[in-house]
Amino acid sequence: MDLSNLDFTALVALKADVENEIKRREVEEKSKAKKQIIELARAYGLSVEEVLGKVNATRKPVEAKYRHPVSPELTWTGRGRKPVWVQEWLASGKSLDDLII
Numbered sequence: 001m002d003l004s005n006l007d008f009t010a011l012v013a014l015k016a017d018v019e020n021e022i023k024r025r026e027v028e029e030k031s032k033a034k035k036q037i038i039e040l041a042r043a044y045g046l047s048v049e050e051v052l053g054k055v056n057a058t059r060k061p062v063e064a065k066y067r068h069p070v071s072p073e074l075t076w077t078g079r080g081r082k083p084v085w086v087q088e089w090l091a092s093g094k095s096l097d098d099l100i101i
Contacts, residue, residue, distance in 0.1 A: 066099040075101075
């Protein structure tokens, strides 16, 4: 196909047609791939969930391990950087064990 013979309007229309066809084929190819994956898993006696594991598993929030003795709304899980209030507590010579919930 010689594109130089097409006028601007025809090129724009061709571009739209090509983009639509690409989208259509992408959906078609993904559908075929899903079917092949399911068939292969079944052939080996596996469910898709077993193959993929926990794909969209949401993490449960970690419970707090430490609580401020005066301001109970201040808590810390014990993971990551120590909050300022924990650092101040430790700097004053007190033990982290005193904050355990």
